Amino acid sequence: MRLLAIDCAASLCAACVYDAAAKRELGRQVLDLGKGHAEHLMAVIAEALKASAIQYGDLGAIAVSVGPGSFTGLRVGVSTARGLALALKIPAIGVTTLEALAAEAAAAFPDRPVLAALDAGREEIHAALYDEMSSLTYGPAVITLNDAVAMATENSSVLAGTAARQIAISAGRAFETGPETATADIVTYARLAAAKGEGERPKPLYLRGADAKPQAGFMLSRLRS
Missing domain, CATH: 3.30.420.200 (Nucleotidyltransferase; domain 5)
Incomplete structure (x- = not known):
């Protein structure tokens, strides 16, 4: 099975194609954006597919990082993964x-x-x-x-x-430490998703609400009947 992995959980906008049978990455595209994932994600996916010499119809699943992470980035990544999975009639698999x-x-x-x-x-x-x-x-x-x-x-x-x-x-002490980043390498999501297989449809993992709240001056008064 060839799997497309997507990650928009942090500053990176990343995609790769992974061959689960051969256990190897076929191609990737990664941009460090900070913001603007929605504007760039489909182009990033297209470049990863091109580097892999793979078409959408060759894919057997879509993997996506579901967070915790950027509130907006997670929505972009998960909605794109679910939309592609629906269109291609293949499973979408979430990985935190x-x-x-x-x-x-x-x-x-x-x-x-x-x-x-x-x-x-x-x-x-x-x-x-x-x-x-x-x-x-x-x-x-x-x-x-x-x-x-x-x-x-x-x-x-x-x-x-x-x-x-x-x-x-x-x-006040030292610990052995792995990656100190906000997200993992894109192929890690692909590997984990391939091992998981199909499950529930992915959804963003929000462990607390968004920081942005409406300003009081923009709130509408409740109408009295």
């Missing part, structure tokens, strides 16, 4: 950024627990804990920095994600 980061840390430090942790601001952490077999044992959830420190220390975890350094500093 936390499990992808944990998978990369586990590859570097086999048979160790991994705490994947992303800085969510407000001294909060988006976290998920995986055991020595890479099975999820906690989360994904929003926890405090103190709770993240306690979890990492108690489990002697390898750390991954943007909050890794913050946790180590707060703990």
Whole structure:
């Protein structure tokens, strides 16, 4: 099966084609945008398909990062993946950024627990804990920095994600660390999705609401009957 993977969870707008049978990447395109995923994603996908010498009709599944991550980026990535899957009559498979980061840390430090942790601001952490077999044992959830420190220390975890350094500093000790990025390499999402197979339709993983709220001056008064 050839699978298209999409990631818009952070600043990257990324796509790759992965041959699940041969377990190898066929081609990719990655842009570091910050914003503007909606305007560039279809072109990025087209370039990944071109690099792979693959047509849409050759695909057997669509993989997509579902977060936690950018509120807008996740909506763009997931809606595109679901739309393509519907049009092509193939499954769409969601993979969280936390499990992808944990998978990369586990590859570097086999048979160790991994705490994947992303800085969510407000001294909060988006976290998920995986055991020595890479099975999820906690989360994904929003926890405090103190709770993240306690979890990492108690489990002697390898750390991954943007909050890794913050946790180590707060703990006052060193931890073995995998990727300290906001998202994993695009092929990691492809590999994990290929191993998962078809499941529920992907949807964005929002562990808390969007930060943007309407300004009070723009709120309409409730009409009285």
